[in-house]
Amino acid sequence: MLQIFILVLGLSVFVLSFLVVLNSLEQSSRLYPGSNVRFLATMPSALVLALLCPWLITVPPDFSWLKTLWLVLVVALYLLYTAWVESSFRGGLIKRALKAQVVDRKGKAISFKRALFRNIFKLVLFPLAPLCVFFMIKDFRRQAPHDKLTDTFVIWTSEAIREMQPESSYRVEIR
Numbered sequence: 175m176l177q178i179f180i181l182v183l184g185l186s187v188f189v190l191s192f193l194v195v196l197n198s199l200e201q202s203s204r205l206y207p208g209s210n211v212r213f214l215a216t217m218p219s220a221l222v223l224a225l226l227c228p229w230l231i232t233v234p235p236d237f238s239w240l241k242t243l244w245l246v247l248v249v250a251l252y253l254l255y256t257a258w259v260e261s262s263f264r265g266g267l268i269k270r271a272l273k274a275q276v277v278d279r280k281g282k283a284i285s286f287k288r289a290l291f292r293n294i295f296k297l298v299l300f301p302l303a304p305l306c307v308f309f310m311i312k313d314f315r316r317q318a319p320h321d322k323l324t325d326t327f328v329i330w331t332s333e334a335i336r337e338m339q340p341e342s343s344y345r346v347e348i349r
Contacts (some may be wrong), residue, residue, distance in 0.1 A: 190304035198311045206316035207274045215269040257290035273334035295320035
């Protein structure tokens, strides 16, 4: 029964977040990707986590310590993987394919520790995802609460910035 409740809660959060993104009338930005890019970039890792967790349902009920151990292991591996990807490659495959990256205030790659805390906050704030997306849309830097808490930014790659700039003397440079 608890698993069904968690599944329904997760699907509800997903649908509400999607509706917030769909109904946002964001202005485009030359430096910060919009909520649609951030939403799409989050989906693969959320799906991987969602596909691993149902294994918990198949564990016999008298092995509840095994369920707890498995859940802790899956969440720990997820957090370690996402932190490694964000600190080493400035984002996962989809984020990179969408030409976005996670950086610190100076535009440099974030440390593993900062990436780990960013993803812990992201996981803890997941039940409030629609509200977090709303706050991100209203922020001129498009920072979600987990970005504000860890002083990180999701910005376009320099390649994407060059592609978006009109032919003029005005240029945005990322170093």
